[in-house]
Amino acid sequence: MIRRVLASLAVLAAVFMTSTKSRAVEIQEVVSPGGVIAWLVEDNTVPLISVEFEFGGGGAEDPEGKAGLSYFVAGLLNEGAGDLDAQAYQTQLDDRAIRLYFDAGADTLSGSMQTLSENAEDAFDLLGLALREPRFDTDAVERVREQIFAIQRRESEQPRRIAAKHWLKNSFGEHPYGNSRKGTTETIAAIKRDDMQQVVDQRFALDNVLIGVVGDIDAETLGLLLDAAFADLPEEADRRPIRSTSISKETDITIVSKDVPQSTVVFGTKGLRRSDPDWYTAIVMNYVLGGGGFSSRLMEEVRRKRGLAYGVSTYLAPRDRAGLYMGSVATQNARVGESIAVIRDEIARLANDGISEEELTDAKTYLTGSYPLRFGTSDAIAGQLVGIQRYGLGMNFIDRRNDYINAVTLEQVNRVARRLLQTEEFYWVIVGQPEGLPGDLTQSLAN
Numbered sequence: 001m002i003r004r005v006l007a008s009l010a011v012l013a014a015v016f017m018t019s020t021k022s023r024a025v026e027i028q029e030v031v032s033p034g035g036v037i038a039w040l041v042e043d044n045t046v047p048l049i050s051v052e053f054e055f056g057g058g059g060a061e062d063p064e065g066k067a068g069l070s071y072f073v074a075g076l077l078n079e080g081a082g083d084l085d086a087q088a089y090q091t092q093l094d095d096r097a098i099r100l101y102f103d104a105g106a107d108t109l110s111g112s113m114q115t116l117s118e119n120a121e122d123a124f125d126l127l128g129l130a131l132r133e134p135r136f137d138t139d140a141v142e143r144v145r146e147q148i149f150a151i152q153r154r155e156s157e158q159p160r161r162i163a164a165k166h167w168l169k170n171s172f173g174e175h176p177y178g179n180s181r182k183g184t185t186e187t188i189a190a191i192k193r194d195d196m197q198q199v200v201d202q203r204f205a206l207d208n209v210l211i212g213v214v215g216d217i218d219a220e221t222l223g224l225l226l227d228a229a230f231a232d233l234p235e236e237a238d239r240r241p242i243r244s245t246s247i248s249k250e251t252d253i254t255i256v257s258k259d260v261p262q263s264t265v266v267f268g269t270k271g272l273r274r275s276d277p278d279w280y281t282a283i284v285m286n287y288v289l290g291g292g293g294f295s296s297r298l299m300e301e302v303r304r305k306r307g308l309a310y311g312v313s314t315y316l317a318p319r320d321r322a323g324l325y326m327g328s329v330a331t332q333n334a335r336v337g338e339s340i341a342v343i344r345d346e347i348a349r350l351a352n353d354g355i356s357e358e359e360l361t362d363a364k365t366y367l368t369g370s371y372p373l374r375f376g377t378s379d380a381i382a383g384q385l386v387g388i389q390r391y392g393l394g395m396n397f398i399d400r401r402n403d404y405i406n407a408v409t410l411e412q413v414n415r416v417a418r419r420l421l422q423t424e425e426f427y428w429v430i431v432g433q434p435e436g437l438p439g440d441l442t443q444s445l446a447n
Contacts, residue, residue: 025375027385027395030213032223034231038211039385039395040222043378047117049215050378051127052386054110057203059181060321061240067176068148068183069191070104073134073199075144077102077111080135081126089126098123100130104181107320109203110386114379117216120225128229131204136193148188155182159264159431160328162256166446167266167429170254171247177322201238206230208237212385214378244321246270249427252441256431263432264330265340269425271325274318274391280404281412282316282325282420287363288355288413289346289421290314290327295362297346302329308339325420337436344423344438351421354414368402 028040062069078093078100080086093100096119101112115123155161165180172178182188209230213222247270272282283291290298290313302312314327331339355363375381375398388397428441437443 025381025398027398028219029395030219030222030226032226032231034227036206036211036223036226036230038213038222038226039389040212040217040219041214041381041385042216042218043214044216047216048378049115049117049120049123049213049217050382051113051115051211051213052110052379052382053209053211054108054386054390055203055205056108056208056237057239058105058108059179060106060176060242060319061203062176062179062183063195063240065187066183066191066195067179067187068181069187069195069199070109071182072144072148072188072191073196074102074104074109075148076136076140076196077130077134079140079144080137081129082133082135084129085135085137086140089130092122092126096122098126100127106177106181109199112379112383120217120221121228124225124229128232131200131229132232134196134200136196138193141193141196145188145191148182149185152182152185152188159258159260159262159330160266162258163264163266163328163429163431166254166256166431167268167427170251170429171249171268171427172245172322173248175245176242177245177319201234203237203239205234205237207235208239209233210386210389212382212389214382214385242321246322247324247427251427251444253428253430253437253443254446255434255443256429256446257433258431260432261333262330263333263336263430263434264328265336265428265430265434266326266328267340267343267426267428268317268324268326269420269422269427271316271323271420272318273320273323276323278412278416278419279316281408281416283367284360284363284405284408285350285355285413285417285420286314286316286325287367288359289350289417292363292366295366297350298327298343301342301346302339306338306342308335308342312339312343333433334435336430336432336434337438340428341438344426347421347426348423351417351423354417355410357410360408360410360413364405364408367405371402 025041030038030040059070078089080089084092097116098119099114103110113123113127169178272279288297290296293299298312302308303310309329309331312329317324317326329339329343374384
């Protein structure tokens with residue numbers, strides 16, 4: 001029975017995706033009787049409601065020596081609440097085909113809920129119970145702790161994860177951004193129930209939550225349900241202050257020796273925060289360099305012309321207190337040096353010579369034409385609503401976003417390329433047994 005209902009949810013979500021592709025997104029701001037604010041896109045096509053929300057403060061605000069606390073808490077919020085232990089709480093969700101999931105990133109602790117509209121009241125009640133009265137029972141805590149240990153062991157053998165972990169640690173040093181959001185074996189082992197409750201007490205507050213809702217519900221009904229889930233939270237959060245930072249490097253390349261036939265390379269440099277005036281220009285620039293898939297210069301040079309790798313990409317990675325510009329490639333050990341040389345050459349060429357009018361036009365065409373794909377499902381739209389609120393972009397942002405892209409000029413792209421793409425500022429981490437590395441780069445070995 002449960003599987004049939006969940007399958008029905010999936011079908012309804014697919015129907016919703018089809019029905020919304022060609023429809024305008026009309027946003028309403030809903031203020032509940034208790035003062036809870038949410039953005040709503042009402043759509044009665046199918047009896048489905050998606051809710052996305054986030055609290056400010058993620059792994060970067062974990063106490064010293066307790067890295068991974070936010071991630072740990074996220075794994076426990078649907079493992080029992082109020083008078084319902086883990087099994088009873090999960091049964092309540094399953095019997096009503098309610099999907100409730102939590103996660104933690106560097107800057108946020110977020111949640112996602114999807115329910116049939118006929119079960120909306122129960123869904124919001126159960127959500128509210130998880131936020132107000134998580135149990136953190138010993139058996140659930142230890143079970144989730146073991147799950148995190150298992151994830152850590154698995155990721156400790158994954159070259160991409162290893163490289164990213166070293167890149168962040170060596171780039172940010174003692175700043176919290178240098179910590180893994182999933183912590184280490186030592187930090188996860190050190191976390192106690194009181195630490196978990198402190199996260200809830202300090203961050204789950206009305207002035208610290210952003211909510212997006214999409215689906216078969218009107219504003220008046222949503223207002224009442226918002227109160228059931230959020231209104232009893234404290235008015236103000238008590239968050240840990242985190243200083244702004246920027247990446248630094250003591251070496252150009254760090255090699256993590258691993259006996260594998262293929263090396264994985266993660267590289268990056270200082271990027272932009274989301275609020276930077278050059279943000280949209282950087283999006284266009286990145287599309288040309290490495291963000292445009294098979295249309296990007298890096299894919300053309302690295303894969304199509306030379307067959308060095310199956311794929312290579314770059315992307316902007318903004319955080320609340322730092323901006324990153326990242327990329328990755330994986331290739332045979334014997335061809336790592338050549339791959340890095342080609343990537344560096346293309347970075348330098350774009351910085352020095354800029355892009356062409358044709359590349360600018362192609363980038364704009366793709367970036368504006370593909371934008372509606374971000375609104376294909378109810379949960380995707382709800383997530384966009386939260387993101388727009390988070391960065392203060394305004395309720396009309398969806399209508400205006402493509403105008404920002406189309407307004408980017410060739411001169412702006414070339415200026416931003418010179419700003420971001422300084423090859424000597426890039427830091428490279430390689431996991432494998434790389435050969436032929438460029439001799440002008442200072443190398444170090446990781447333990």
